[in-house]
Amino acid sequence: MTTLDDLPIRDDLRGRSPYGAPQLDVPVRLNTNENSYPVPEPVVEAIGKAVAAELRDLNRYPDRDAVALRADLAAYLGHGLTVDHVWAANGSNEIQQQLLQAFGGPGRTALGFTPAYSMHPLLALGSGTGWVAADRDADFGLTAADAVAQVRRHRPDVVFLCSPNNPTGTALDPSVVAAVLDEAPGMVVVDEAYAEFARPGTVSALAVLPGHPRLMVTRTMSKAFGFAGGRLGYLAADPAVVAAVQLVRLPYHLSALTQAAARAALAHRDALLGTVTAIMEQRDRIVAELRARGHRVADSDANFVLFAVDGDQGAAWRTLLDAGVLVRDVGLPGWLRVTAGTPAETDAFLSAMEKLS
Numbered sequence: 091m092t093t094l095d096d097l098p099i100r101d102d103l104r105g106r107s108p109y110g111a112p113q114l115d116v117p118v119r120l121n122t123n124e125n126s127y128p129v130p131e132p133v134v135e136a137i138g139k140a141v142a143a144e145l146r147d148l149n150r151y152p153d154r155d156a157v158a159l160r161a162d163l164a165a166y167l168g169h170g171l172t173v174d175h176v177w178a179a180n181g182s183n184e185i186q187q188q189l190l191q192a193f194g195g196p197g198r199t200a201l202g203f204t205p206a207y208s209m210h211p212l213l214a215l216g217s218g219t220g221w222v223a224a225d226r227d228a229d230f231g232l233t234a235a236d237a238v239a240q241v242r243r244h245r246p247d248v249v250f251l252c253s254p255n256n257p258t259g260t261a262l263d264p265s266v267v268a269a270v271l272d273e274a275p276g277m278v279v280v281d282e283a284y285a286e287f288a289r290p291g292t293v294s295a296l297a298v299l300p301g302h303p304r305l306m307v308t309r310t311m312s313k314a315f316g317f318a319g320g321r322l323g324y325l326a327a328d329p330a331v332v333a334a335v336q337l338v339r340l341p342y343h344l345s346a347l348t349q350a351a352a353r354a355a356l357a358h359r360d361a362l363l364g365t366v367t368a369i370m371e372q373r374d375r376i377v378a379e380l381r382a383r384g385h386r387v388a389d390s391d392a393n394f395v396l397f398a399v400d401g402d403q404g405a406a407w408r409t410l411l412d413a414g415v416l417v418r419d420v421g422l423p424g425w426l427r428v429t430a431g432t433p434a435e436t437d438a439f440l441s442a443m444e445k446l447s
Contacts, residue, residue: 102215109212114416118431118438121418123256123284123394125316126431127365133358140354144346152346155336159349162356163324167309169296174329177336178352179343182283182310182323186250187213189306189325191338193277194219194248201246203232205422207256207281222246230258230388230396234269247276253295254284257420257427259390264293271302277331279306284392286314286366287373292391296326303328313393315355315362322352369393373430379440383447394429396422399446406446413442 094104111122120126129137156178163178164171179185190213194200199220202210214221224240226232232255241249249270253262262280271278280295288294295307306327311317322344325335355362376395380387386398399406403426407419410426415438418427428439 106215109209111418112416114411116411116416117414118435119416120429120431120435120439121416121427122318123313123392123429124318125313125365125369125393126429126435127316127368129316130358130361130364133355133361136358137351137354140350141347144350148346150346151342152344152349154342156344156349159344159353159356160324162353164326166356166359167296167326169299169326171296171299171326174332175299175326177325177327177332179323179325179339180321180348181312182281182308183209183213184343185308185323185325185335186210186279186281187217188335188338189277189279189308190214190217190219190248192334198247198276199244200248200250201241201244202250202252203237203240203255205230205255205257205420206250206252207283208420210250210281219248226258230255230260232262232266234263234265237266238269238273241270241273245275249274249276249278250281251278251295252281252283254282254288254391256281256283256392257394257418257422257425258388258396259284259392259394260388261288261292261391264295264298267295267298267305271298271305274304277304277306278302279308281308283308283310284313284394285309286363287370287393288391289370299326299328303330306331311352311355314366315359316365317352317355317362320348320351320355322348368432369430372433372436375436376428376430376439380443383443394427396420396425396427398425400424409445410439410442413445415439415442 160176161173164176194217196218200214201222201224203226204223211221222244308325311322377387380397388396420427
């Protein structure tokens, strides 16, 4: 049988593993930060009608620029954004891949402050971009001074900031984004995949887009909208950035069905986003309960919680799995991450955690 070692793949891909979390059939799955609430029936019907309307014309290519969808996304984001400021793709991963294809590549570097989203270095690898893993402090925080010092040291072509950060969950102080924008010699990406779950008063990087043509804010409909299966991510940036990513995007990269489904979801955003408050309540409940039990827990502005366990986190992960609860081992020694879901899922998780005592 032929193996990867028998194929002439790139040397820098040898020995690598693809990105992915375990997809196991267990009663409670809280490992991929999905929205646990199903799509409401009226929205299901609306999406079904929108998709059905496209079926007769599937012999034709979709709108390759997704203009109507981008206009809807701009209206959702507000901040004076127009269709020219927004781009959409197959999840925020594809958006970020396109950004690295346009602004990274061979001979260029990207920098991220780890621990952070584990796809960023993989996207850099796939696009031939060098990767620099910069540091956070012992409590996973990031100050403006530390961020600037590391950007100044490495002079990357692309800087990744995550707010809220995955896997730690905490949003960035706006001063960090401002300081990095002032120091960075190239482009700055602020990954706001979990922005809708941020605690009151949290400032989005969208607020500082005007006057910062090298700032790019990426978001997704996978989390708060409960649209993970629909695969729709998007970008807000200066129109020149949107023009740049169109140089590297694949033709017709968003199907007519995806565009129709996403537009219908956006039209019913009040119903879909109605679960956000309930999820935030469960997130805060998990934080409070675990801290009351003596666990170290990171502050969270997302739909998940990073918490410490005694000893090997892999053994703790297995104990929870044996109790029917799947959480995420993100590779941080002594830490695990759990998605905030329904009250019943929180009950199951907290009950399973008693087995770690």
